[in-house]
Amino acid sequence: MRALLTPEIAPRMGVVLFRPGSELMPLFMQGRVLLEPEPEQYSSFACGAVPAVSQPLADDPAVRDVFRNESVIYRAGGLASLESWLLRGNGCQWPHSDWHSEQMTTMRHAPGAIRLCWHCDNLLREQFTERLKSIAVENTTKWVLSVVCRDLGFDDMHAVTLPELCWWMVRNDLAEVLPESAARKALRMPKAIVQSATRESEIVPSVLATSIVQDKAKKVLALRVDPESP
Template identity: 55%
Template sequence: MRALLTPEIAPISGVVLFRPGSELLWLFRQGRVVIETPGEAMADLPSGVIPAAYQSLTDDVSMHPIFEHERVIQRAGGLPCLDAWLERKFECQWPHNDWHANDYTIMRHQPGSIRLCYGCDNQIRDHSTVQLEGIARKNLVSWLIWTVNGQLGFNDDHVLTLPEFCWWMVKNDLADLIPESVATKALRIEPEAIRSVMRESDIAPRVPATQLLQEKVKKIVSVKVNPESPESFLLRPKRNRWVNDKYTRWVKAQPCVCCNQQADDPHHLIGHGQGGMGTKAHDLFVIPLCREHHDELHADPVAFEAKYGDQLTLLFRFIDRALAIGVLA
Protein backbone atom coordinates (compact mmCIF):
# COMPACT_ATOMS: atom_id res chain seq x y z
CA MET A 1 0.00 0.00 0.00
CA ARG A 2 1.12 3.55 -0.73
CA ALA A 3 0.00 6.83 0.83
CA LEU A 4 0.22 10.50 -0.13
CA LEU A 5 0.96 12.68 2.92
CA THR A 6 1.61 16.39 3.40
CA PRO A 7 4.62 17.04 5.70
CA GLU A 8 4.94 19.70 8.39
CA ILE A 9 8.54 20.99 8.41
CA ALA A 10 10.41 22.43 11.39
CA PRO A 11 13.54 23.79 9.63
CA ILE A 12 15.36 25.00 12.74
CA SER A 13 15.25 21.62 14.52
CA GLY A 14 15.45 19.64 11.24
CA VAL A 15 12.30 17.63 11.97
CA VAL A 16 9.58 16.63 9.51
CA LEU A 17 6.16 15.66 10.91
CA PHE A 18 3.43 13.59 9.23
CA ARG A 19 -0.18 13.13 10.29
CA PRO A 20 -1.24 9.85 8.65
CA GLY A 21 -4.39 9.34 10.68
CA SER A 22 -5.45 6.22 12.53
CA GLU A 23 -6.20 4.26 9.34
CA LEU A 24 -2.61 4.69 8.05
CA LEU A 25 -0.70 4.64 11.32
CA TRP A 26 0.05 0.92 10.92
CA LEU A 27 2.30 1.74 7.95
CA PHE A 28 4.82 3.39 10.26
CA ARG A 29 4.66 0.51 12.76
CA GLN A 30 6.16 -1.84 10.18
CA GLY A 31 9.58 -0.23 10.47
CA ARG A 32 11.21 1.71 7.64
CA VAL A 33 9.11 3.35 4.93
CA VAL A 34 10.01 4.62 1.47
CA ILE A 35 9.68 8.35 0.75
CA GLU A 36 9.61 9.57 -2.84
CA THR A 37 8.58 12.65 -4.77
CA PRO A 38 5.03 12.37 -6.17
CA GLY A 39 4.76 12.47 -9.95
CA GLU A 40 2.46 14.52 -12.13
CA ALA A 41 -0.18 11.78 -12.05
CA MET A 42 -0.60 12.37 -8.29
CA ALA A 43 -0.86 16.16 -8.49
CA ASP A 44 -4.64 16.20 -8.04
CA LEU A 45 -4.93 13.33 -5.55
CA PRO A 46 -5.99 14.16 -1.98
CA SER A 47 -3.88 13.16 1.02
CA GLY A 48 -4.38 9.60 2.17
CA VAL A 49 -4.21 6.15 0.62
CA ILE A 50 -3.21 6.13 -3.05
CA PRO A 51 -5.78 4.07 -4.96
CA ALA A 52 -4.63 1.03 -6.88
CA ALA A 53 -3.47 1.70 -10.42
CA TYR A 54 -6.32 1.83 -12.94
CA GLN A 55 -5.75 -0.78 -15.62
CA SER A 56 -7.31 0.48 -18.84
CA LEU A 57 -7.10 -2.98 -20.45
CA THR A 58 -9.78 -4.28 -18.07
CA ASP A 59 -12.45 -2.18 -19.79
CA ASP A 60 -11.28 -2.84 -23.37
CA VAL A 61 -14.02 -5.08 -24.79
CA SER A 62 -11.86 -6.02 -27.80
CA MET A 63 -9.40 -7.69 -25.40
CA HIS A 64 -11.97 -10.00 -23.76
CA PRO A 65 -11.69 -12.79 -26.39
CA ILE A 66 -7.90 -12.76 -25.90
CA PHE A 67 -8.12 -12.84 -22.10
CA GLU A 68 -10.61 -15.71 -22.22
CA HIS A 69 -8.68 -17.84 -24.72
CA GLU A 70 -7.61 -21.18 -23.30
CA ARG A 71 -4.00 -20.86 -24.48
CA VAL A 72 -3.59 -17.43 -22.86
CA ILE A 73 -4.96 -18.71 -19.55
CA GLN A 74 -2.68 -21.76 -19.67
CA ARG A 75 0.41 -19.62 -20.39
CA ALA A 76 -0.42 -17.53 -17.31
CA GLY A 77 -0.63 -20.63 -15.13
CA GLY A 78 -4.16 -21.92 -15.64
CA LEU A 79 -7.32 -21.56 -13.60
CA PRO A 80 -5.76 -23.22 -10.49
CA CYS A 81 -3.42 -20.22 -10.26
CA LEU A 82 -6.43 -17.90 -10.57
CA ASP A 83 -8.08 -19.77 -7.68
CA ALA A 84 -4.92 -19.43 -5.56
CA TRP A 85 -4.85 -15.70 -6.31
CA LEU A 86 -8.49 -15.33 -5.26
CA GLU A 87 -7.87 -17.18 -2.00
CA ARG A 88 -5.92 -14.14 -0.81
CA LYS A 89 -9.18 -12.18 -0.77
CA PHE A 90 -11.16 -12.64 2.44
CA GLU A 91 -14.40 -11.20 1.14
CA CYS A 92 -17.51 -12.46 -0.61
CA GLN A 93 -17.92 -11.08 -4.12
CA TRP A 94 -21.68 -11.63 -4.28
CA PRO A 95 -23.19 -8.26 -3.21
CA HIS A 96 -26.87 -9.24 -3.00
CA ASN A 97 -26.93 -10.76 0.48
CA ASP A 98 -27.02 -8.80 3.74
CA TRP A 99 -25.28 -11.58 5.68
CA HIS A 100 -22.08 -13.41 4.75
CA ALA A 101 -20.36 -16.34 6.44
CA ASN A 102 -16.82 -16.04 7.78
CA ASP A 103 -15.60 -19.03 5.74
CA TYR A 104 -14.83 -18.65 2.04
CA THR A 105 -14.56 -20.87 -1.01
CA ILE A 106 -14.03 -20.64 -4.78
CA MET A 107 -16.79 -21.18 -7.33
CA ARG A 108 -15.85 -21.82 -10.96
CA HIS A 109 -17.98 -19.87 -13.43
CA GLN A 110 -17.29 -19.07 -17.05
CA PRO A 111 -14.88 -17.59 -17.93
CA GLY A 112 -13.03 -17.77 -14.59
CA SER A 113 -13.73 -18.08 -10.86
CA ILE A 114 -15.54 -16.17 -8.09
CA ARG A 115 -14.70 -15.80 -4.40
CA LEU A 116 -17.76 -16.53 -2.25
CA CYS A 117 -18.63 -17.21 1.36
CA TYR A 118 -20.14 -20.60 2.13
CA GLY A 119 -23.62 -19.11 2.52
CA CYS A 120 -23.67 -17.48 -0.92
CA ASP A 121 -21.96 -20.49 -2.47
CA ASN A 122 -24.78 -22.78 -1.30
CA GLN A 123 -27.32 -20.31 -2.65
CA ILE A 124 -25.95 -19.68 -6.17
CA ARG A 125 -23.65 -22.66 -6.78
CA ASP A 126 -25.60 -24.03 -9.77
CA HIS A 127 -26.64 -20.63 -11.15
CA SER A 128 -25.33 -19.09 -14.36
CA THR A 129 -26.19 -15.44 -14.88
CA VAL A 130 -24.77 -12.46 -16.76
CA GLN A 131 -23.83 -10.81 -13.47
CA LEU A 132 -21.90 -13.85 -12.26
CA GLU A 133 -20.16 -14.02 -15.63
CA GLY A 134 -19.17 -10.36 -15.29
CA ILE A 135 -17.65 -10.96 -11.82
CA ALA A 136 -15.77 -14.03 -13.07
CA ARG A 137 -14.47 -12.12 -16.11
CA LYS A 138 -13.30 -9.20 -13.94
CA ASN A 139 -11.40 -11.63 -11.69
CA LEU A 140 -9.85 -13.37 -14.69
CA VAL A 141 -8.69 -10.12 -16.32
CA SER A 142 -7.33 -8.69 -13.04
CA TRP A 143 -5.41 -11.90 -12.37
CA LEU A 144 -4.01 -12.00 -15.91
CA ILE A 145 -2.81 -8.40 -15.71
CA TRP A 146 -1.26 -9.07 -12.28
CA THR A 147 0.46 -12.18 -13.63
CA VAL A 148 1.74 -10.49 -16.80
CA ASN A 149 3.08 -7.55 -14.76
CA GLY A 150 4.99 -9.98 -12.57
CA GLN A 151 6.38 -12.02 -15.47
CA LEU A 152 7.55 -8.84 -17.22
CA GLY A 153 9.29 -7.63 -14.05
CA PHE A 154 6.86 -4.83 -13.15
CA ASN A 155 5.36 -4.19 -9.72
CA ASP A 156 1.66 -4.33 -8.88
CA ASP A 157 1.25 -0.56 -9.32
CA HIS A 158 2.42 -0.59 -12.93
CA VAL A 159 -0.25 0.26 -15.50
CA LEU A 160 0.08 -2.46 -18.13
CA THR A 161 -0.08 -1.08 -21.68
CA LEU A 162 -1.32 -2.82 -24.79
CA PRO A 163 2.15 -3.04 -26.43
CA GLU A 164 3.52 -4.60 -23.22
CA PHE A 165 0.74 -7.20 -23.14
CA CYS A 166 1.30 -7.98 -26.83
CA TRP A 167 5.02 -8.43 -26.15
CA TRP A 168 4.13 -10.92 -23.40
CA MET A 169 1.99 -12.81 -25.93
CA VAL A 170 4.81 -12.81 -28.49
CA LYS A 171 7.25 -13.98 -25.82
CA ASN A 172 4.93 -16.89 -24.97
CA ASP A 173 4.27 -17.98 -28.60
CA LEU A 174 0.75 -16.48 -28.62
CA ALA A 175 1.26 -13.92 -31.38
CA ASP A 176 -1.12 -15.80 -33.70
CA LEU A 177 -4.00 -14.98 -31.30
CA ILE A 178 -3.60 -11.21 -31.67
CA PRO A 179 -6.45 -9.92 -33.90
CA GLU A 180 -6.03 -7.26 -36.56
CA SER A 181 -7.63 -4.47 -34.47
CA VAL A 182 -5.38 -5.12 -31.47
CA ALA A 183 -2.24 -5.47 -33.63
CA THR A 184 -3.04 -2.14 -35.30
CA LYS A 185 -3.29 -0.36 -31.94
CA ALA A 186 -0.21 -2.09 -30.53
CA LEU A 187 1.91 -1.10 -33.54
CA ARG A 188 0.35 2.40 -33.51
CA ILE A 189 -0.57 2.24 -37.17
CA GLU A 190 -2.55 5.28 -38.24
CA PRO A 191 -5.86 4.66 -40.05
CA GLU A 192 -5.34 4.49 -43.79
CA ALA A 193 -6.38 7.68 -45.52
CA ILE A 194 -9.05 7.18 -48.17
CA ARG A 195 -8.04 8.78 -51.45
CA SER A 196 -9.74 8.72 -54.80
CA VAL A 197 -8.01 7.05 -57.72
CA MET A 198 -8.79 6.97 -61.42
CA ARG A 199 -7.71 3.39 -62.06
CA GLU A 200 -8.23 0.23 -60.06
CA SER A 201 -4.58 -0.67 -60.60
CA ASP A 202 -3.60 2.42 -58.57
CA ILE A 203 -5.16 0.94 -55.41
CA ALA A 204 -2.36 -0.21 -53.13
CA PRO A 205 -3.76 -2.28 -50.26
CA ARG A 206 -2.01 -1.90 -46.92
CA VAL A 207 -0.27 -4.90 -45.39
CA PRO A 208 -2.36 -6.25 -42.47
CA ALA A 209 -1.02 -5.39 -39.02
CA THR A 210 -1.09 -9.06 -38.02
CA GLN A 211 1.20 -9.91 -40.93
CA LEU A 212 3.59 -7.12 -39.94
CA LEU A 213 3.61 -8.47 -36.40
CA GLN A 214 4.31 -12.02 -37.59
CA GLU A 215 7.16 -10.80 -39.78
CA LYS A 216 8.70 -8.93 -36.85
CA VAL A 217 8.49 -11.99 -34.61
CA LYS A 218 11.44 -14.33 -35.03
CA LYS A 219 9.97 -17.81 -34.83
CA ILE A 220 12.90 -20.21 -35.08
CA VAL A 221 12.34 -23.96 -35.29
CA SER A 222 15.40 -26.02 -34.47
CA VAL A 223 15.74 -29.25 -36.45
CA LYS A 224 17.79 -31.76 -34.46
CA VAL A 225 20.01 -34.30 -36.21
CA ASN A 226 20.50 -37.69 -34.54
CA PRO A 227 22.42 -40.10 -36.83
CA GLU A 228 22.19 -42.86 -34.22
CA SER A 229 18.54 -42.82 -33.29
CA PRO A 230 17.27 -46.11 -31.78
CA GLU A 231 14.81 -46.61 -34.64
CA SER A 232 17.59 -46.49 -37.25
CA PHE A 233 18.98 -49.81 -35.93
CA LEU A 234 15.67 -51.65 -36.41
CA LEU A 235 15.02 -53.77 -39.51
CA ARG A 236 11.50 -52.39 -39.86
CA PRO A 237 11.38 -49.22 -37.78
CA LYS A 238 8.04 -47.69 -36.90
CA ARG A 239 7.53 -44.38 -38.66
CA ASN A 240 6.84 -41.42 -36.37
CA ARG A 241 5.24 -38.29 -37.78
CA TRP A 242 7.17 -35.05 -37.10
CA VAL A 243 4.81 -32.50 -35.51
CA ASN A 244 5.59 -28.86 -34.76
CA ASP A 245 2.68 -26.50 -34.10
CA LYS A 246 4.99 -23.47 -33.90
CA TYR A 247 6.18 -24.02 -37.47
CA THR A 248 2.70 -24.65 -38.92
CA ARG A 249 1.39 -21.48 -37.23
CA TRP A 250 4.20 -19.51 -38.84
CA VAL A 251 3.46 -21.11 -42.24
CA LYS A 252 -0.20 -20.12 -41.89
CA ALA A 253 0.85 -16.48 -41.40
CA GLN A 254 2.81 -16.36 -44.67
CA PRO A 255 1.54 -15.29 -48.13
CA CYS A 256 -0.14 -17.93 -50.30
CA VAL A 257 2.37 -19.48 -52.72
CA CYS A 258 -0.18 -19.18 -55.54
CA CYS A 259 -1.70 -15.70 -55.26
CA ASN A 260 0.57 -14.00 -52.66
CA GLN A 261 -2.47 -13.10 -50.55
CA GLN A 262 -2.75 -13.86 -46.83
CA ALA A 263 -2.73 -17.63 -46.38
CA ASP A 264 -5.48 -19.40 -44.42
CA ASP A 265 -4.06 -22.90 -44.06
CA PRO A 266 -0.73 -24.77 -43.89
CA HIS A 267 -1.25 -27.37 -46.63
CA HIS A 268 0.40 -30.75 -45.98
CA LEU A 269 1.88 -32.40 -49.06
CA ILE A 270 -0.40 -35.00 -50.66
CA GLY A 271 0.61 -37.58 -53.23
CA HIS A 272 4.30 -38.30 -53.90
CA GLY A 273 4.11 -41.05 -51.28
CA GLN A 274 2.91 -38.62 -48.58
CA GLY A 275 -0.42 -38.51 -46.78
CA GLY A 276 -3.09 -41.15 -46.93
CA MET A 277 -6.17 -42.46 -45.16
CA GLY A 278 -6.17 -41.20 -41.55
CA THR A 279 -2.69 -39.66 -41.74
CA LYS A 280 -0.83 -36.73 -43.25
CA ALA A 281 2.70 -35.67 -44.15
CA HIS A 282 5.21 -34.35 -41.63
CA ASP A 283 4.65 -30.77 -40.47
CA LEU A 284 7.88 -29.86 -42.27
CA PHE A 285 6.29 -30.72 -45.63
CA VAL A 286 3.77 -27.84 -45.68
CA ILE A 287 3.18 -24.80 -47.87
CA PRO A 288 0.96 -21.77 -47.17
CA LEU A 289 -2.26 -21.62 -49.20
CA CYS A 290 -5.32 -19.41 -49.07
CA ARG A 291 -8.64 -21.17 -48.63
CA GLU A 292 -9.57 -20.89 -52.32
CA HIS A 293 -6.37 -22.48 -53.61
CA HIS A 294 -6.35 -25.06 -50.81
CA ASP A 295 -9.81 -26.24 -51.85
CA GLU A 296 -8.73 -26.17 -55.51
CA LEU A 297 -5.73 -28.41 -54.79
CA HIS A 298 -7.71 -31.02 -52.89
CA ALA A 299 -10.45 -30.99 -55.53
CA ASP A 300 -8.04 -31.86 -58.36
CA PRO A 301 -4.31 -32.14 -57.50
CA VAL A 302 -3.31 -32.91 -61.10
CA ALA A 303 -5.04 -29.80 -62.50
CA PHE A 304 -3.63 -27.68 -59.65
CA GLU A 305 -0.05 -28.76 -60.34
CA ALA A 306 -0.50 -28.20 -64.05
CA LYS A 307 -1.65 -24.63 -63.33
CA TYR A 308 0.60 -23.53 -60.43
CA GLY A 309 3.50 -25.97 -60.46
CA ASP A 310 4.45 -29.24 -58.85
CA GLN A 311 3.89 -29.44 -55.07
CA LEU A 312 7.47 -30.63 -54.57
CA THR A 313 8.79 -27.55 -56.38
CA LEU A 314 6.59 -25.20 -54.34
CA LEU A 315 7.66 -26.98 -51.16
CA PHE A 316 11.35 -26.79 -52.05
CA ARG A 317 11.12 -23.04 -52.70
CA PHE A 318 9.25 -22.43 -49.44
CA ILE A 319 11.65 -24.49 -47.29
CA ASP A 320 14.56 -22.70 -49.00
CA ARG A 321 13.01 -19.35 -47.94
CA ALA A 322 12.40 -20.60 -44.38
CA LEU A 323 16.05 -21.62 -44.09
CA ALA A 324 17.30 -18.40 -45.67
CA ILE A 325 15.46 -16.10 -43.26
CA GLY A 326 16.33 -18.14 -40.17
CA VAL A 327 12.93 -19.64 -39.36
CA LEU A 328 14.38 -23.13 -39.73
CA ALA A 329 17.76 -23.39 -38.02
Protein backbone atom coordinates in the same frame (compact mmCIF):
# COMPACT_ATOMS: atom_id res chain seq x y z
CA MET B 1 -3.62 -7.77 -0.65
CA ARG B 2 -1.05 -5.27 0.62
CA ALA B 3 -1.12 -2.88 3.56
CA LEU B 4 0.72 0.20 4.79
CA LEU B 5 0.99 0.11 8.59
CA THR B 6 2.69 2.19 11.28
CA PRO B 7 4.52 0.01 13.84
CA GLU B 8 4.47 0.44 17.61
CA ILE B 9 7.98 -0.42 18.81
CA ALA B 10 9.04 -1.73 22.22
CA PRO B 11 12.84 -1.71 21.73
CA ARG B 12 13.81 -3.09 25.14
CA MET B 13 11.54 -6.11 24.62
CA GLY B 14 12.46 -6.54 20.96
CA VAL B 15 8.76 -6.46 20.01
CA VAL B 16 7.03 -4.64 17.15
CA LEU B 17 3.22 -4.36 17.17
CA PHE B 18 0.84 -3.65 14.31
CA ARG B 19 -2.86 -2.79 14.44
CA PRO B 20 -4.22 -3.75 11.01
CA GLY B 21 -7.91 -3.71 11.88
CA SER B 22 -10.49 -6.40 11.10
CA GLU B 23 -10.47 -5.77 7.32
CA LEU B 24 -6.75 -6.50 7.03
CA MET B 25 -6.58 -9.44 9.44
CA PRO B 26 -6.88 -12.03 6.58
CA LEU B 27 -3.48 -10.78 5.40
CA PHE B 28 -1.93 -12.29 8.55
CA MET B 29 -3.90 -15.54 8.46
CA GLN B 30 -1.96 -17.06 5.55
CA GLY B 31 1.40 -17.69 7.22
CA ARG B 32 4.49 -15.56 6.77
CA VAL B 33 4.19 -11.93 5.63
CA LEU B 34 6.81 -9.92 3.74
CA LEU B 35 7.85 -6.65 5.45
CA GLU B 36 9.70 -3.88 3.62
CA PRO B 37 10.25 -0.12 4.03
CA GLU B 38 7.65 2.26 2.65
CA PRO B 39 8.37 3.08 -1.03
CA GLU B 40 8.68 6.78 -1.81
CA GLN B 41 5.62 6.75 -4.08
CA TYR B 42 3.47 5.59 -1.14
CA SER B 43 4.27 8.63 1.04
CA SER B 44 0.90 10.26 0.32
CA PHE B 45 -1.10 7.11 1.13
CA ALA B 46 -3.02 6.78 4.41
CA CYS B 47 -2.39 3.77 6.65
CA GLY B 48 -4.44 0.73 5.69
CA ALA B 49 -4.94 -1.32 2.55
CA VAL B 50 -2.87 -0.17 -0.42
CA PRO B 51 -5.24 0.53 -3.33
CA ALA B 52 -4.73 -1.42 -6.51
CA VAL B 53 -3.29 0.49 -9.44
CA SER B 54 -5.65 1.43 -12.26
CA GLN B 55 -5.15 -0.67 -15.39
CA PRO B 56 -6.44 1.20 -18.47
CA LEU B 57 -6.09 -1.95 -20.62
CA ALA B 58 -8.81 -3.61 -18.52
CA ASP B 59 -11.34 -1.27 -20.17
CA ASP B 60 -9.79 -1.19 -23.64
CA PRO B 61 -12.22 -2.81 -26.13
CA ALA B 62 -9.32 -3.59 -28.47
CA VAL B 63 -7.96 -6.25 -26.09
CA ARG B 64 -11.13 -7.21 -24.22
CA ASP B 65 -11.25 -10.70 -25.70
CA VAL B 66 -7.57 -11.36 -25.00
CA PHE B 67 -8.10 -11.67 -21.25
CA ARG B 68 -10.81 -14.31 -21.59
CA ASN B 69 -9.00 -16.37 -24.22
CA GLU B 70 -8.35 -19.96 -23.08
CA SER B 71 -4.77 -20.01 -24.39
CA VAL B 72 -3.96 -16.76 -22.57
CA ILE B 73 -5.46 -18.09 -19.33
CA TYR B 74 -3.45 -21.29 -19.70
CA ARG B 75 -0.18 -19.42 -20.32
CA ALA B 76 -0.85 -17.18 -17.31
CA GLY B 77 -1.00 -20.23 -15.04
CA GLY B 78 -4.42 -21.76 -15.54
CA LEU B 79 -7.62 -21.61 -13.53
CA ALA B 80 -5.98 -23.13 -10.44
CA SER B 81 -3.55 -20.20 -10.34
CA LEU B 82 -6.43 -17.76 -10.80
CA GLU B 83 -8.30 -19.34 -7.88
CA SER B 84 -5.22 -19.14 -5.66
CA TRP B 85 -4.87 -15.44 -6.56
CA LEU B 86 -8.54 -14.82 -5.72
CA LEU B 87 -8.23 -16.46 -2.30
CA ARG B 88 -5.44 -14.06 -1.40
CA GLY B 89 -8.10 -11.35 -1.40
CA ASN B 90 -10.91 -11.02 1.09
CA GLY B 91 -14.66 -10.63 0.96
CA CYS B 92 -17.43 -12.36 -0.97
CA GLN B 93 -17.79 -11.01 -4.51
CA TRP B 94 -21.55 -11.59 -4.69
CA PRO B 95 -23.19 -8.35 -3.45
CA HIS B 96 -26.80 -9.54 -3.72
CA SER B 97 -27.01 -11.31 -0.37
CA ASP B 98 -28.13 -10.08 3.05
CA TRP B 99 -25.67 -12.32 4.87
CA HIS B 100 -22.19 -13.74 4.21
CA SER B 101 -20.23 -16.42 6.03
CA GLU B 102 -16.60 -15.80 7.01
CA GLN B 103 -15.16 -18.79 5.11
CA MET B 104 -14.23 -18.20 1.47
CA THR B 105 -14.02 -20.49 -1.53
CA THR B 106 -14.02 -20.13 -5.31
CA MET B 107 -16.59 -21.07 -7.92
CA ARG B 108 -15.58 -21.52 -11.54
CA HIS B 109 -17.68 -19.61 -14.04
CA ALA B 110 -16.71 -18.92 -17.64
CA PRO B 111 -14.28 -17.48 -18.44
CA GLY B 112 -12.62 -17.80 -15.02
CA ALA B 113 -13.66 -17.97 -11.38
CA ILE B 114 -15.34 -15.97 -8.59
CA ARG B 115 -14.53 -15.68 -4.87
CA LEU B 116 -17.59 -16.50 -2.77
CA CYS B 117 -18.37 -17.12 0.86
CA TRP B 118 -19.65 -20.60 1.68
CA HIS B 119 -23.22 -19.31 2.02
CA CYS B 120 -23.31 -17.71 -1.44
CA ASP B 121 -21.43 -20.64 -2.93
CA ASN B 122 -24.23 -22.98 -1.81
CA LEU B 123 -26.80 -20.65 -3.39
CA LEU B 124 -24.99 -20.02 -6.68
CA ARG B 125 -23.15 -23.26 -7.38
CA GLU B 126 -23.81 -24.56 -10.93
CA GLN B 127 -25.59 -21.32 -11.91
CA PHE B 128 -24.51 -19.40 -15.00
CA THR B 129 -25.80 -15.84 -15.35
CA GLU B 130 -24.66 -12.60 -16.97
CA ARG B 131 -24.05 -11.03 -13.55
CA LEU B 132 -21.78 -13.88 -12.52
CA LYS B 133 -20.06 -13.78 -15.90
CA SER B 134 -19.27 -10.07 -15.55
CA ILE B 135 -17.59 -10.73 -12.17
CA ALA B 136 -15.62 -13.65 -13.63
CA VAL B 137 -14.51 -11.52 -16.60
CA GLU B 138 -13.31 -8.73 -14.29
CA ASN B 139 -11.41 -11.23 -12.13
CA THR B 140 -9.75 -12.88 -15.10
CA THR B 141 -8.75 -9.52 -16.60
CA LYS B 142 -7.17 -8.25 -13.37
CA TRP B 143 -5.39 -11.55 -12.79
CA VAL B 144 -3.88 -11.75 -16.30
CA LEU B 145 -2.64 -8.16 -16.01
CA SER B 146 -1.08 -8.95 -12.62
CA VAL B 147 0.70 -11.95 -14.17
CA VAL B 148 1.98 -9.77 -17.03
CA CYS B 149 3.33 -7.28 -14.47
CA ARG B 150 5.07 -10.02 -12.53
CA ASP B 151 6.54 -11.77 -15.58
CA LEU B 152 7.93 -8.51 -16.99
CA GLY B 153 9.54 -7.58 -13.68
CA PHE B 154 7.20 -4.74 -12.67
CA ASP B 155 5.64 -4.18 -9.26
CA ASP B 156 1.92 -3.96 -8.49
CA MET B 157 1.90 -0.19 -8.97
CA HIS B 158 2.75 -0.45 -12.68
CA ALA B 159 0.05 0.14 -15.30
CA VAL B 160 0.59 -2.32 -18.16
CA THR B 161 0.80 -0.70 -21.60
CA LEU B 162 -0.37 -2.23 -24.87
CA PRO B 163 3.20 -2.76 -26.20
CA GLU B 164 4.09 -4.52 -22.92
CA LEU B 165 1.06 -6.80 -23.21
CA CYS B 166 1.98 -7.57 -26.83
CA TRP B 167 5.56 -8.41 -25.83
CA TRP B 168 4.32 -10.74 -23.08
CA MET B 169 2.06 -12.48 -25.62
CA VAL B 170 4.89 -12.86 -28.13
CA ARG B 171 7.14 -14.31 -25.40
CA ASN B 172 4.44 -16.86 -24.61
CA ASP B 173 3.72 -17.85 -28.24
CA LEU B 174 0.36 -16.06 -28.21
CA ALA B 175 0.91 -13.66 -31.10
CA GLU B 176 -1.93 -15.24 -33.06
CA VAL B 177 -4.39 -14.35 -30.28
CA LEU B 178 -3.77 -10.61 -30.65
CA PRO B 179 -6.75 -8.89 -32.36
CA GLU B 180 -6.13 -6.84 -35.50
CA SER B 181 -7.27 -3.58 -33.86
CA ALA B 182 -4.86 -4.08 -30.94
CA ALA B 183 -1.97 -4.96 -33.25
CA ARG B 184 -2.56 -1.80 -35.30
CA LYS B 185 -2.51 0.32 -32.12
CA ALA B 186 0.67 -1.36 -30.87
CA LEU B 187 2.41 -0.80 -34.22
CA ARG B 188 1.01 2.75 -34.47
CA MET B 189 -0.70 1.96 -37.74
CA PRO B 190 -3.79 3.97 -38.75
CA LYS B 191 -7.20 2.46 -38.24
CA ALA B 192 -8.45 0.37 -41.12
CA ILE B 193 -11.00 2.32 -43.17
CA VAL B 194 -13.94 0.30 -44.43
CA GLN B 195 -15.49 1.99 -47.45
CA SER B 196 -19.08 1.15 -48.26
CA ALA B 197 -18.74 1.51 -52.02
CA THR B 198 -15.41 1.01 -53.77
CA ARG B 199 -14.56 -0.02 -57.28
CA GLU B 200 -12.48 -3.17 -57.56
CA SER B 201 -9.84 -1.23 -59.48
CA GLU B 202 -9.51 1.23 -56.58
CA ILE B 203 -8.88 -1.41 -53.91
CA VAL B 204 -5.33 -1.15 -52.56
CA PRO B 205 -4.12 -4.35 -50.84
CA SER B 206 -2.63 -3.85 -47.39
CA VAL B 207 -0.79 -6.05 -44.92
CA LEU B 208 -2.63 -7.02 -41.74
CA ALA B 209 -1.03 -5.76 -38.54
CA THR B 210 -1.44 -9.18 -36.93
CA SER B 211 0.57 -10.80 -39.73
CA ILE B 212 3.41 -8.33 -39.07
CA VAL B 213 3.44 -9.21 -35.37
CA GLN B 214 3.28 -12.94 -36.08
CA ASP B 215 6.07 -12.66 -38.65
CA LYS B 216 8.30 -10.87 -36.13
CA ALA B 217 7.53 -13.55 -33.56
CA LYS B 218 8.58 -16.46 -35.79
CA LYS B 219 11.57 -18.44 -34.61
CA VAL B 220 14.62 -17.73 -36.72
CA LEU B 221 15.99 -21.24 -36.40
CA ALA B 222 14.43 -24.44 -35.14
CA LEU B 223 16.92 -26.96 -33.74
CA ARG B 224 16.29 -30.68 -33.76
CA VAL B 225 18.07 -32.77 -31.15
CA ASP B 226 18.96 -36.38 -31.89
CA PRO B 227 18.21 -38.33 -28.68
CA GLU B 228 20.59 -41.10 -29.76
CA SER B 229 23.55 -39.04 -30.84
CA PRO B 230 26.92 -40.90 -30.87
